[in-house]
Amino acid sequence: MFSNKDSFKECFLKRLESMCGKGFEESTTRDKYHTLGNMVREYISSKWIETNERYRSESQKQVYYLSIEFLLGRLLGQNLLNLQIKDIVEEGLKELNISLSEIEECESDPALGNGGLGRLAACFLDSLATLNLPGHGYGIRYKHGLFDQKIVDGYQVELPEQWLRHGNVWEVRKPDESVEISFWGRVEASTHNGGLTFKHVDAQKVLAVPYDMPVVGFEVSTVNTLRLWNAEPETFSPHQDILSYKRETEAITDFLYPDDTYDEGKILRLKQQYFLVSASIQSIIASFKKERSNLRELHQHVAIHINDTHPAMAVPELMRILIDVEGLSWDEAWEVTSQTVSYTNHTILAEALEKWPIHLFKPLLPRIYMIIEEINERFCAELWAKYPGDWHRIEHMAIIAHGLVKMAHLAIVGSSSINGVAKIHSNILKNREMKSFYEFYPWKFNNKTNGISHRRWLLKANPELTALIKNTIGEEWVRSPEKLIDLKNHLHQSSLIEQFAAVKRKRKEILANKIAEKNGIIVDLDSIFDVQVKRLHAYKRQLLNVLHIMYLYNRLKEDVNYTIQPRTFIFGAKASPTYYYAKKIIKLIHSLAEKVNKDPRVSKVIKVVFMENYRVSLAEGIFPAADVSEQISTASKEASGTGNMKFMMNGALTVGTLDGANIEMMEEIGKENIFTFGLTANDVLKYEENGRYRSMEYYHHDQRIRQVVDQLTNGFFSEDEGEFESIADSLLVQNDQYFVLRDFASYIDVQEKVGLAYQDRNDWYEKALINISHSGLFSSDRTISQYADDIWKISPSYVKG
Numbered sequence: 001m002f003s004n005k006d007s008f009k010e011c012f013l014k015r016l017e018s019m020c021g022k023g024f025e026e027s028t029t030r031d032k033y034h035t036l037g038n039m040v041r042e043y044i045s046s047k048w049i050e051t052n053e054r055y056r057s058e059s060q061k062q063v064y065y066l067s068i069e070f071l072l073g074r075l076l077g078q079n080l081l082n083l084q085i086k087d088i089v090e091e092g093l094k095e096l097n098i099s100l101s102e103i104e105e106c107e108s109d110p111a112l113g114n115g116g117l118g119r120l121a122a123c124f125l126d127s128l129a130t131l132n133l134p135g136h137g138y139g140i141r142y143k144h145g146l147f148d149q150k151i152v153d154g155y156q157v158e159l160p161e162q163w164l165r166h167g168n169v170w171e172v173r174k175p176d177e178s179v180e181i182s183f184w185g186r187v188e189a190s191t192h193n194g195g196l197t198f199k200h201v202d203a204q205k206v207l208a209v210p211y212d213m214p215v216v217g218f219e220v221s222t223v224n225t226l227r228l229w230n231a232e233p234e235t236f237s238p239h240q241d242i243l244s245y246k247r248e249t250e251a252i253t254d255f256l257y258p259d260d261t262y263d264e265g266k267i268l269r270l271k272q273q274y275f276l277v278s279a280s281i282q283s284i285i286a287s288f289k290k291e292r293s294n295l296r297e298l299h300q301h302v303a304i305h306i307n308d309t310h311p312a313m314a315v316p317e318l319m320r321i322l323i324d325v326e327g328l329s330w331d332e333a334w335e336v337t338s339q340t341v342s343y344t345n346h347t348i349l350a351e352a353l354e355k356w357p358i359h360l361f362k363p364l365l366p367r368i369y370m371i372i373e374e375i376n377e378r379f380c381a382e383l384w385a386k387y388p389g390d391w392h393r394i395e396h397m398a399i400i401a402h403g404l405v406k407m408a409h410l411a412i413v414g415s416s417s418i419n420g421v422a423k424i425h426s427n428i429l430k431n432r433e434m435k436s437f438y439e440f441y442p443w444k445f446n447n448k449t450n451g452i453s454h455r456r457w458l459l460k461a462n463p464e465l466t467a468l469i470k471n472t473i474g475e476e477w478v479r480s481p482e483k484l485i486d487l488k489n490h491l492h493q494s495s496l497i498e499q500f501a502a503v504k505r506k507r508k509e510i511l512a513n514k515i516a517e518k519n520g521i522i523v524d525l526d527s528i529f530d531v532q533v534k535r536l537h538a539y540k541r542q543l544l545n546v547l548h549i550m551y552l553y554n555r556l557k558e559d560v561n562y563t564i565q566p567r568t569f570i571f572g573a574k575a576s577p578t579y580y581y582a583k584k585i586i587k588l589i590h591s592l593a594e595k596v597n598k599d600p601r602v603s604k605v606i607k608v609v610f611m612e613n614y615r616v617s618l619a620e621g622i623f624p625a626a627d628v629s630e631q632i633s634t635a636s637k638e639a640s641g642t643g644n645m646k647f648m649m650n651g652a653l654t655v656g657t658l659d660g661a662n663i664e665m666m667e668e669i670g671k672e673n674i675f676t677f678g679l680t681a682n683d684v685l686k687y688e689e690n691g692r693y694r695s696m697e698y699y700h701h702d703q704r705i706r707q708v709v710d711q712l713t714n715g716f717f718s719e720d721e722g723e724f725e726s727i728a729d730s731l732l733v734q735n736d737q738y739f740v741l742r743d744f745a746s747y748i749d750v751q752e753k754v755g756l757a758y759q760d761r762n763d764w765y766e767k768a769l770i771n772i773s774h775s776g777l778f779s780s781d782r783t784i785s786q787y788a789d790d791i792w793k794i795s796p797s798y799v800k801g
């Protein structure tokens, strides 16, 4: 191994030859990436082994974080940084005439997630390792992660993502630790010692093979594990049609979130969920049993966290293993299970709350279904005892009702803790969405406001800002991000403001170059970089942003004397492949960009840019360059948001509704350092209850609204007047479910304020620095410490001596 620049160089050259079978001159950048990646993984391995041994010898309580998504992003740069060998490597490579950043570009971006929930899981892993907490991730090794987005004529086209095409240097396949998963078949009951026992027979068996990836803590010796399961056929399978068995099996881990519009897709999704859960629980129990034998004590040594409802079958699966395999009684197993499992809810959107039709569930997972039935019966009996005769309430709270298995109810009943992801969201859960459960189990409910890893979103993404902060307040904040608050003591220094302005400009320049290269659009560095990057969804209201730009366009066209602070509107978003409305919005953004950017006069003042294939690696270049962060969801709908925190940490000012964590950001920085607008969550909830909102009234009474809405269908954008009719319909015919028109005027007002505020340069940058100085609160280290103390009851494990 290497310990300095020279030994690194020597090692690297030798390894390059032996790994790639080529001389240095002939090797490609990818060869170099693979060589370096392998060296780094080797560098990690002794710490990895040591960490596992330490956990074993100290008998520490472990937490296992089960998640159907881990949106990791590239690992090479982050690992180098966390291992503190980035400088050695970068300098060594430079002397060999190789650029580290070029090598990093070669790494594919593991996109094993859709958005917020998956990226949160990745930040959590980073924090767990850095805080020396014994916590590991369990997920699925999808062959194809979230699709690659191509834009063709303004339309989104999806291409299969291929992160494994060139192999994955970080993973270690562990076939010896494979486990069997059973689907289909039936349950056989028999009597044993006077009691009934159950066996799942005639099942189709599938092998779950673990691939372990190291999770390297920052500047510590802890290396935790992310275990990703791969589905493989069993070698000696008695199946007649071996080919279709193989195909069906491999399909389980082929794609992230297959389309579940049709039943076949639903079954596949359900299979994925059970596959993840069963493999993980079996593996957890196996490692528990290596050290101990009394499973009645499992909850004292193990915590299992379910990230949203996708892994909710952890509850019946753990019950199954404890009862059918380990011989515990129902009551013993229930005591252990309900104290081991905890659950986070990430959304209140009805379409995301999973409900499985019994007719699909029961044949696929007969024993699991039986156990859920029993949990449900016992739970309903408890309800009956507390609310005798209140059928309505019991029906509403039951786990199985109306032909459906309700996964959120299962998760709540089977968990010791249920948390939301921002204060407002947790309150909505308690007072509305899950009110009846809160009344029944008040002690289970709590809040854990989300956080982000400042190591990825500041140290790695924005080295220029990192250096400036270190020069200003020293380095303590790197380990303790709450210390960023010290920046506030330096705000009076005009040199700090100037230096920050220079950093921002540099980062805008880097992004502008990328935009020029990818989109062929030249943007003005003096313009406000106004950014909305996130998944495309009606509730996130990219449409409100678009309508505002249309309004500006109209003003600029109609009044030659109308002046505004120049702006570059930047979008990045993927739309779910079958979400037609969202795909139309992407097309609309492109049509608007075409109109604006091609107009000789308007384009001098505003530009519209859509950045293709938004993903973690692209995001790392966008957040540091932003002046304005758009967080404009309909109040009450965005559970927390985490992009808002990434922008804040990089010194962008938020234009936001009083939704999710925006509210807590405002409480931290003060009203004067954020631009809020629009309905509050209470306003929205009231409207939803009383049904008094009429979008048509806003259309009729506000000429500005009428003009932009009409432009959606009057041929303003395209010859095909029907192109955006569905969007116009969503606003008028369907009464604007997300209150876009209701918030339009307020949004225009606040955007005007933003434009004016930007003109006072000093004041703007001071506000930006205030945002940065308070962003430590939104570090995932804070969030994870709270989970560790309040929910999992785990403590750090340090190397002795």
Ligand code: 8GP
Binding pocket: 114, 115, 116, 117, 118, 120, 308, 346, 347, 352, 421, 450, 638, 639, 640, 641, 642, 660
């Ligand atoms: C997201 C929430 O929308 C976002 O507000 C929050 O910050 C993030 O989770 C992390 O807590 N929710 C999801 O990504 C989500 O619900 N995804 C499931 C539907 C797949």
